[in-house]
Amino acid sequence: MSDKESLIQKAKLLEQAERWQDMALCMKQVVEMGGDLLTTEERNLLSVGYKNMVDSRRLALLNIASAERKATDDSETLQAAKWSREKAHVVTELKEMCGEVLVLLDKFLIKRVDTSAVDVADAVSLESEVFYRKMAGDYFRYLAEISEGEEKEDMVMGARESYKKAHEKAANLKTTHPIRIGLALILNFSLFHYDVRNDPQEARRLFCYLQL
Secondary structure, eight states: OOHHHHHHHHHHHHHHTTOHHHHHHHHHHHHHTOOSOOOHHHHHHHHHHHHHHHHHHHHHHHHHHHHHHHOOSGGGHHHHHHHHHHHHHHHHHHHHHHHHHHHHIIIIIHHHHOOTTSSSOOHHHHHHHHHHHHHHHHHHHHHHHTOOHHHHHHHHHHHHHHHHHHHHHHTTSOTTOHHHHHHHHHHHHHHHHHHTSOOHHHHHHHHHTTOO
16 A cells, blocks of 8 residues: 555545544645545545534634623733633634635645636546635635734635636536535625625625625
């Protein structure tokens, strides 16, 4: 069994144990080995590992925000300070994780499948490119959620451009393709906020990531 195969098998076992950080590390090493395109299974292992790592931190930030709202009076100043420190720690972790994913995408994965220089892209490369550009959009979006000022603007721009490129490439996939459906879901979610929840601000926030 090759080193790559060993890492992939280990990642599968770690997924079953829900050890997301170790799973992501295994797949990071697989990506950095270079070589052929990742298979659909390998691509999904990479995505699952990092997504669960990041989601746990995003959930932690929601819980911290809820706790901070409850610790607003002077009698709970020490508690508020504690939550503030915890928030800073989680934000740092989340930025590092998202940055790690974006480096893997930019330095290794997207470069391998960039179809812009060819007239007719093969189906595997096209599907992979859509997947990775959408993934980049997701992680820029996560960073935008926790950034401020110019940094936030940069993250929003990165998300918008990544989603835009994914959307353009996805037009060449079959309309029933699950990756394309995933992109359409974001657009539909934006319309949901506008038409159903009567929340145009949230609808615009979501739609800006896919502004064409």
